[in-house]
Amino acid sequence: MNAQLSAISKELNINTDVCTHRFELALSDCHVTVYSNTTALVAELKDYFRSYPQDTESSSEAANKGLEIYLIERSEPAPVYPWADWAREAGKSGRKDSYVDMHQGRLLHKVRTGMTFFQSNSSKIALGPCLKNINQIVNFINNQYMNYLQQQAYVICHAAAVSINGKGTAVAAFSGGGKSTLMLKLMDHADAKFISNDRLFLKSDAGKVTARGVPKLPRINPGTILNNPKLLSIIDPKEQQHLNQLPKAELWDLEQKYDVMIDDVYGDQKVHLETKLDVVLLLNWDRSSTAKPQLKKINPTDHTELIRAIMKSPGPFFQDEEGGFLMGPEIPALDRYLSVLNNVDVYEVHGGVDFEHIAEIYLSLTQPQD
Known part of the structure; x- marks a missing residue:
């Protein structure tokens, strides 16, 4: 000892x-x-x-x-x-x-x-x-x-991530923006691998960005479950009936959480801890809009207001190599995020909220090229 x-x-x-x-x-x-x-x-x-x-x-x-x-x-x-x-x-x-x-x-x-x-x-x-x-x-x-x-010089991010056909994809949003819901929708793809749900760590080396997740199962709200048939078994049918009667806005904001056991829902060998990161999706859609959501490629340096969705304080448990702690919810410098994100493709998702539609658009980009 x-x-x-x-x-x-x-x-x-x-x-x-x-x-x-x-x-x-x-x-x-x-x-x-x-x-x-x-x-x-x-x-x-x-x-x-x-x-x-x-x-x-x-x-x-x-x-x-x-x-x-x-x-x-x-x-x-x-x-x-x-x-x-x-x-x-x-x-x-x-x-x-x-x-x-x-x-x-x-x-x-x-x-x-x-x-x-x-x-x-x-x-x-x-x-x-x-x-x-x-x-x-x-x-x-x-x-x-x-x-x-x-x-080890990885920067902490508030993001979910999957790997599809070897393409690493991170999803970030401001609080309640639906990053977990979209990530789990992307997991429906046969070749998808779960990387992380809420914390992602990025590091750039010679222009290549490595993304590492943490061994934390997705904790999701009832709205995410009710909008994904693969997840319905997580909630008892009687509870589903009750939740389906709630107004959409109330269901969206409900704080009740459920764990998603990835193996039970998606099968074995669907969890990886690391991937090469290729794409970041920043969800900036509008709940009140009826327009179909679209993808727009952006330059991170020109859209720092959106980049703040991915920025995260390490929290009270963080300790640096010299033993120092943070004294409050300080966030790593913006330049650390830009130095990583400028090496990947960053897309803004704008328009109305439609997880099925944006997943379909994005998955079409992940198909292997002949």
């Missing part, structure tokens, strides 16, 4: 030695080992990440490489500290995260669930009612991979 892990364990009155159950994720060149004090939590996570490479029987040598994460299920209330509230991004309200920096790391408290997380470059711990908050545990695991990517 490293000195920092020992110090924070003593501070929080925990013992990581009880975390005798583990599983491992092989995320491209990043190896993640997750330890827990309960088999039930490991079983839940193994099932959630089943579409990604796992190795529960790997050697102790492999287990000692890469990222190590400790998950401790316990019922004790969160520790009392002089917590500072993490500022929400524009358009979002209410208390969600609070934090205090200590032991060369950051202790974070989820106000609504009572979960507590310790984050540093060498120690990662989650404690509290983990089994009741699987989504937050998944996010914590993914945040470690996201930190790894950003420390």
Whole structure:
């Protein structure tokens, strides 16, 4: 046990030695080992990440490489500290995260669930009612991979992505713009591979842009499900009937979320973590318009107001290589995004909202050329 892990364990009155159950994720060149004090939590996570490479029987040598994460299920209330509230991004309200920096790391408290997380470059711990908050545990695991990517000079993006016939396609939109709905519509293509739903990491090298996703299943609202026959099995028929009676505007804004198990819906071998990025679709359509949506190729430098849809703060868990944290929802510089996007084709989607129509137009562009 490293000195920092020992110090924070003593501070929080925990013992990581009880975390005798583990599983491992092989995320491209990043190896993640997750330890827990309960088999039930490991079983839940193994099932959630089943579409990604796992190795529960790997050697102790492999287990000692890469990222190590400790998950401790316990019922004790969160520790009392002089917590500072993490500022929400524009358009979002209410208390969600609070934090205090200590032991060369950051202790974070989820106000609504009572979960507590310790984050540093060498120690990662989650404690509290983990089994009741699987989504937050998944996010914590993914945040470690996201930190790894950003420390490798990838820029964080608020975007979904698929690969179709080897063509990597990112979809971005302002909040509620339908990026997940369009991404899942594109997944109907026989040769489509799921890359990512809400966070995408881009890096340019010699004019080639690499896009890496995170192992996070799409979490979608009921409107997305009701407008895609492949997804209907996610919602009980009686619930479907109730939702179909809601006004369209109310259904669009509904915050209820459902996980999409990609393997169950689209079949095996449909998930990839990485692709060469070729195209970015920026959804700038108008819900009130009856016009058919169209694609217009744009120069990112001339449309920075649209590029802001893809820009995203790394969040309170982000830590740079030197150990520094952000003190608020700061966003990487616009130039970092432009330096990447100027190496791919960027299209604005404008007009009315019609996922079927725009998917049909775009898919015609992805067909292999003779």
